[in-house]
Amino acid sequence: MDVAGLVFAIGSIVPVCSSGYEALTSMKNFRKDSIALFWRLKIEEYRFICWAQANGFDTKPSGSQPTTVSSPQATSLATLRLVHGILSAVEALFLDADTMVTRYGLKRLDIPPSLPTPMRGNSLAPKRTFSLQRVTWVLHDKKAFERLVTELRGFNDGLADTMTSLSQQSLAFGVRSGVVSVARAADDLLAIRQVSGGNDEIQQVVQFKELNLANDSDAKTTPTDLWTLEIPFFEVQLEPSIASVDAMKVSLARRNGRHILVEWKYYDASEELLFLGRSIERMQRLVRLLSATPIPRDFRTIRAEGYLHDRFSSRLGIVYPLPTEAAVPRPTVSGEVSPNKPWMTLAEAIGSNRKMPILGHRIELGLLLVKAIIQLHATGWFHKSLETRNILFFGAPDASISSSAQTPDIDIRQPHIVGFEYSRPSATSEISDGKIGLWLTCDPAYVHPAYLQILKQGSSSANPLSTHDDRARFKAEYDMFSLGCLLLEIGLWRSLSSYCKPEYLAGDPTVWAVRLVQKFVPELGPRCGLRYQNAVLDLLFRGGGFGGQDTGAPLTNFELLQLVGSIRI
Numbered sequence: 001m002d003v004a005g006l007v008f009a010i011g012s013i014v015p016v017c018s019s020g021y022e023a024l025t026s027m028k029n030f031r032k033d034s035i036a037l038f039w040r041l042k043i044e045e046y047r048f049i050c051w052a053q054a055n056g057f058d059t060k061p062s063g064s065q066p067t068t069v070s071s072p073q074a075t076s077l078a079t080l081r082l083v084h085g086i087l088s089a090v091e092a093l094f095l096d097a098d099t100m101v102t103r104y105g106l107k108r109l110d111i112p113p114s115l116p117t118p119m120r121g122n123s124l125a126p127k128r129t130f131s132l133q134r135v136t137w138v139l140h141d142k143k144a145f146e147r148l149v150t151e152l153r154g155f156n157d158g159l160a161d162t163m164t165s166l167s168q169q170s171l172a173f174g175v176r177s178g179v180v181s182v183a184r185a186a187d188d189l190l191a192i193r194q195v196s197g198g199n200d201e202i203q204q205v206v207q208f209k210e211l212n213l214a215n216d217s218d219a220k221t222t223p224t225d226l227w228t229l230e231i232p233f234f235e236v237q238l239e240p241s242i243a244s245v246d247a248m249k250v251s252l253a254r255r256n257g258r259h260i261l262v263e264w265k266y267y268d269a270s271e272e273l274l275f276l277g278r279s280i281e282r283m284q285r286l287v288r289l290l291s292a293t294p295i296p297r298d299f300r301t302i303r304a305e306g307y308l309h310d311r312f313s314s315r316l317g318i319v320y321p322l323p324t325e326a327a328v329p330r331p332t333v334s335g336e337v338s339p340n341k342p343w344m345t346l347a348e349a350i351g352s353n354r355k356m357p358i359l360g361h362r363i364e365l366g367l368l369l370v371k372a373i374i375q376l377h378a379t380g381w382f383h384k385s386l387e388t389r390n391i392l393f394f395g396a397p398d399a400s401i402s403s404s405a406q407t408p409d410i411d412i413r414q415p416h417i418v419g420f421e422y423s424r425p426s427a428t429s430e431i432s433d434g435k436i437g438l439w440l441t442c443d444p445a446y447v448h449p450a451y452l453q454i455l456k457q458g459s460s461s462a463n464p465l466s467t468h469d470d471r472a473r474f475k476a477e478y479d480m481f482s483l484g485c486l487l488l489e490i491g492l493w494r495s496l497s498s499y500c501k502p503e504y505l506a507g508d509p510t511v512w513a514v515r516l517v518q519k520f521v522p523e524l525g526p527r528c529g530l531r532y533q534n535a536v537l538d539l540l541f542r543g544g545g546f547g548g549q550d551t552g553a554p555l556t557n558f559e560l561l562q563l564v565g566s567i568r569i
Contacts, residue, residue: 006080013087014052018059020094021045027137028109034142039191040149043179047156050174053559054167079162086158093151104148105141170565173298173371174558176202181378186213204296209379211292229287231255231306231319236262249389250418252341255319259342262308262317265421269314283307283316286420289381290318296379300372300417316421323394323416342395344410346486347388347495356493357412359528360569365412366487366532367564372417373483374557377476383423384474386482387446388489388496390419445496448481448543449509456509477543481513484539488520491528491536516540528567535563 001009024030025045031038052059093099100106139145160168180202183189189206196202239252239259251262267279290304308317322342344352356362369391376383393410422442444452451474489495499520504512517540524533538555555563 001081001084003077003080006077006084010080010084010087011057013084013091014057015060017048017087017090017094018052020090021048023094023137027106027139030139033139034145035187035191036195037139037142037145037149039179039183039188040146040195041152042182043175043192043195044149044152044156046175046178047160047171048152050171050178050558051156051159051163053174053556054163054171054562083159083162086155090152090155093148100137100148103144105139105144106137107140109136109138166565170558170561172201173375174561176205177374177378177557180205180209181380183209186210189213201296201298204294205375205379208289208292208296208299211289212380229284229291229306231308233308233310236260236308236319238262250343250392251317259322260305261302261320261322261343263320263418263421264310264315264317266313266315280309280316283318283421286423287318290420296375298371298375300368300415301420302416302418318418318421320418343392345389346391346393346412346415346489349393349410349412350388350489350493350495351497358569361412362490362493363528363532363564363567363569365415366490366535367561368413368415369417369483369486370535370561370564373479374561377479377557381423382474382476383417383420383479383482385419385422385442386479386486387419387443388486389443390417391486392416392418443496444505445500445512446482446485447509448478449513450543451475451478452505452509475543480539480542484536484542485516487532487536487539488516488524491524491532492520513540531563531567535560538563 021041021044025038025042049059097108101108160171163171176199179192180189183192183206189210193203193206196206235255237254239254248266249264251264253260253262265279265283267276284307287304287307290301291306292303295301295303302320302323305319305321308319310317373383373386393412393415395409444455447455485496499516500512504515517537521533521537521540524536538560542554
C-alpha cells in the first residue's frame with residue numbers, strides 16, 4: 001500500500017477510534033462509580049484526539065475523503081504502516097463487543113434486536129457493522145477495565161513515539177490543557193492529580209485550578225486569609241522619577257529596600273460602598289490566585305506578593321517582585337535614581353523605531369502567548385485586557401532588540417503577562433467588574449466588536465453596574481480576539497494605533513474588526529507565512545463572524561497551537 005492509500009486508510013479509522021473513546025467515557029454512572037478510572041481513560045482519549053489533530057485527521061465522521069494538515073510525503077512509509085497497524089488494533093478492540101464483556105469487564109444493559117458481527121475484508125475502508133455507541137454500557141469489573149485502559153495507553157505511547165520530540169511537547173501541552181479545562185469539580189481535579197503519575201506540569205495546572213475553584217466556592221463569604229494579602233501602603237515608596245507612557249498603570253516602587261512593580265486598578269471614589277467592597281474582594285481573590293506557588297510555567301506571569309490600597313489616589317495595586325533578569329535602576333553618585341525603568345512593554349518595543357526582531361523570535365513570542373492564554377482558560381480564568389501594554393520584557397543578556405541609553409536590553413522570547421486587574425473567573429457565579437473602569441483603561445482596538453458594544457452601552461448608562469446588560473458574559477473567544485490583535489502587531493511589528501482611526505470605533509464596532517481582517521491580516525502572509533496569517537484570522541473570528549463574513553468552523557485550541565508551532569523559519 002502506498003503513502004496515499006495508507007493516509008486514506010488511517011483517516012477512515014480515526015473517527016471509529018474516537019467514537020469508541022466517546023462511548024466508553026459516556027458510560028452510565030462511570031465517573032460516579034470510578035472517578036480515577038474515568039480520568040485515566042479521559043487522559044487517553046485526549047492523547048488520541050490531540051495526536052489525530054496534530055496529524056491533521058478529523059476525529060468525526062465526515063463522509064468525505066480524509067485530508068491532512070501535515071504533509072504525508074514528510075512521513076516515511078514505514079511510519080505510516082506502523083500507525084496504520086496501531087490504529088487497526090485499536091479499531092478492532094472497540095468493535096469487538098464480546099471481548100469488551102469477557103475481557104474488559106463491561107456489561108450491556110440493552111442489546112439491539114440485531115447485533116451483527118463486524119466484518120473485515122481487504123478494503124482500505126472496511127465495512128463496520130457494529131458500534132459501541134449502539135449499546136448502553138456499564139462498568140462491571142473495574143480490575144478488568146484497568147487492563148483496557150493500560151492497553152490503550154500502550155497504543156497511544158506507540159502513536160506518540162512516531163512524532164518528533166517538539167511535537168510530543170505540544171501533544172503533552174494539549175492533553176494537559178484539554179483535560180484540566182473539562183474538569184469542573186474539586187474531586188475531578190484531585191483524581192487527575194492522583195492519576196497523572198507525578199507529572200509536575202499537570203500538577204501545577206491542576207493546583208492552580210483548584211485554587212480558582214476554591215475562590216469561586218468562597219464567593220458568598222470573605223475568608224479571613226484574604227485580608228492578610230494587603231500590604232500597608234506606608235511600607236511602599238513609589239519611584240516618582242520613573243518615566244513611562246503607562247505611568248498611571250504600572251509603577252516602580254521600593255519595599256524593604258528592594259524594588260517591586262505595582263500594577264494599578266483605579267476605581268471611582270464616589271461609587272457605592274457595595275461596589276467598592278466588591279472591587280476590593282475581587283482584587284483579594286485575584287492576588288490569592290496570582291500568589292499561588294508555583295504558578296504554571298506556561299502562564300508567563302510574575303508571582304504576586306500582595307496588593308496595595310492607595311486611598312489617596314483611589315486605586316488598588318497588585319505587587320510583583322522584579323524578575324531576576326530585570327536590570328534594576330541604580331543610584332547615581334548624587335544618590336538619585338536613574339530615570340531608566342527596568343522593563344519595556346511590547347507597545348514600547350514596537351513603537352521605539354528599533355530594528356525589527358528576526359521573524360523566528362517574533363513567531364516564538366506569538367506561540368508563547370498562545371500557550372499562555374490557552375492554559376489560563378483551561379484553569380477557568382479570563383484575562384479581559386490583552387494588549388501590547390500588558391506584555392512586559394525585562395533586561396536580558398541575549399537581547400533580540402538592540403539597547404539604547406534609555407531602555408534595557410530585552411529578549412522578546414521572555415514575555416511576562418500583566419494586566420490582570422480586570423480578570424475574572426469563568427464561573428457563572430462571577431460577573432464582570434467595573435465596566436466604567438475597564439472602558440477608561442483598556443484600548444478598544446483590542447476588544448471584540450460584540451463586547452465593545454456592551455462596554456459602550458454600559459459606559460453611557462447612569463449606573464452600568466446595576467443594569468442586567470452588565471451580566472452579559474465575557475467569553476473566552478473575546479480574549480482570543482485580543483490575542484489575534486496582538487499576533488497581528490507582532491507579525492507586522494507595527495502598533496494597532498498606527499492603523500486605527502477614531503472614526504473606526506465611533507459607530508458600528510464591527511467596522512474596525514472588518515478592516516483588520518480585510519486590509520491588514522492579508523499583509524501577514526508575505527511577511528510571516530500563510531500559516532501565521534491563518535492563525536491570526538482564526539483568532540479574530542473566534543467570537544463569531546462580523547460584517548457578514550463566512551468564517552467556517554474555528555480551529556480547536558490544540559489545532560491552533562499546532563498551526564503556530566509548525567511554522568519553520
